[in-house]
Amino acid sequence: MSTNNPKLLSHFSPVFPVKNVSETLLWYEEQLDFTTDFKWQNPPTYAVISREEIKIHLTEKEDDFEPSKTHTAIYIFVHDVDLLFQEFKAKGLVKGELENAEYGMRDFDLVDLNGFRLTFGQSVS
Numbered sequence: 001m002s003t004n005n006p007k008l009l010s011h012f013s014p015v016f017p018v019k020n021v022s023e024t025l026l027w028y029e030e031q032l033d034f035t036t037d038f039k040w041q042n043p044p045t046y047a048v049i050s051r052e053e054i055k056i057h058l059t060e061k062e063d064d065f066e067p068s069k070t071h072t073a074i075y076i077f078v079h080d081v082d083l084l085f086q087e088f089k090a091k092g093l094v095k096g097e098l099e100n101a102e103y104g105m106r107d108f109d110l111v112d113l114n115g116f117r118l119t120f121g122q123s124v125s
Helices: 021-032 081-090
Strands: 015-018 035-040 046-051 054-060 074-077 105-111 117-123
Touching: 015 021, 021 035, 021 046, 021 054, 081 105, 081 117
Parallel strands: 015 054, 074 117
Antiparallel strands: 035 046, 046 054, 105 117
């Protein structure tokens, strides 16, 4: 890419197709301390939630889509994974343990009410 070309890409957000946007908003607010930034329609069929710099879009699914039971839907890089792990563990959201992985990250998983696997991690280097 030439240095004369302007930057074109800004940022991204995952879009999770969910059964019920309202229920999902409430879960993310109460369990993960996200806030609702935007809702479209009443009841909402699309919404945006955030916590600090992380934004996730939610859309009411119109098909039989189901999240993977084994693969991470979103990997969220964090500044203090131990503290965040304790926060979510205290709420009973984490089933596994916080581990140092062979790929150089210290991370843990949790699964939201729709079955999306969220992984939170921090570099061990």
